[in-house]
Amino acid sequence: DGGITQSPKYLFRKEGQNVTLSCEQNLNHDAMYWYRQDPGQGLRLIYYSQIVNDFQKGDIAEGYSVSREKKESFPLTVTSAQKNPTAFYLCASSTYPRVPQETQYFGPGTRLLVL
Amino acid sequence: GENVEQHPSTLSVQEGDSAVIKCTYSDSASNYFPWYKQELGKRPQLIIDIRSNVGEKKDQRIAVTLNKTAKHFSLHITETQPEDSAVYFCAASRGAAGNKLTFGGGTRVLVKP
Numbered sequence A: 001d002g003g004i005t006q007s008p009k010y011l012f013r014k015e016g017q018n019v020t021l022s023c024e025q026n027l028n029h030d031a032m033y034w035y036r037q038d039p040g041q042g043l044r045l046i047y048y049s050q051i052v053n054d055f056q057k058g059d060i061a062e063g064y065s066v067s068r069e070k071k072e073s074f075p076l077t078v079t080s081a082q083k084n085p086t087a088f089y090l091c092a093s094s095t096y097p098r099v100p101q102e103t104q105y106f107g108p109g110t111r112l113l114v115l
Numbered sequence B: 001g002e003n004v005e006q007h008p009s010t011l012s013v014q015e016g017d018s019a020v021i022k023c024t025y026s027d028s029a030s031n032y033f034p035w036y037k038q039e040l041g042k043r044p045q046l047i048i049d050i051r052s053n054v055g056e057k058k059d060q061r062i063a064v065t066l067n068k069t070a071k072h073f074s075l076h077i078t079e080t081q082p083e084d085s086a087v088y089f090c091a092a093s094r095g096a097a098g099n100k101l102t103f104g105g106g107t108r109v110l111v112k113p
Helices: none
Strands: A004-007 A010-013 A019-025 A031-037 A043-051 A054-057 A064-066 A076-078 A087-094 A110-114 B004-007 B010-014 B019-025 B032-038 B045-051 B056-059 B062-067 B072-077 B086-092 B107-112
Touching (some): A004 A087, A010 A019, A019 A031, A019 A087, A019 A110, A043 A064, B004 B086, B019 B107, B032 B062, B045 B056, B045 B062, B072 B086
Parallel strands (some): A010 A110, B010 B107
Antiparallel strands (some): B019 B072, B032 B086, B056 B062
């Protein structure tokens, strides 16, 4: 999991502003994922991508957008439509689909706060 | 979709005692069950996982058991140590359609010295 990086560590968003969270991996993993974690709760899937130029909505995609132009990168944009964005955002990757059921490895996370 | 419930939400044990966390899942097609440990402000880290063709798996002080018929799986930590204090999450996946993980709500474990 040391091969997954997220930036920034902390991010502040103003009302009506779009912000983008970065996720990069050098593990040669095909699949990448974005999760949201609220205080004292589990992780919920926002978006995932199995291959370049393809991605699917997870359970809580509303107010978020993603792109997958490169295998190594899977940025997440939190749009102004997301009315309660304060949370800890975690990116993960795995070798799926080359190896089904493979472990997901997490990045260090980005904590998003609203000003 | 899949639903994973985890109990208890908090668990306090004396150092050296055992800790058990239980999870139930709803999708009978789920076949991969990882457990993650998350320390405060850090990323979740995999501690053990089990696949549906196995009923039990051990790794030193940690073991996981799976009952496919009842659709539940459990994490067992023996001889607990203060460094075991953390939040533990169970998850379930069908291994298909993106290998999406559905997480339980987490268990905060406190090991008292």
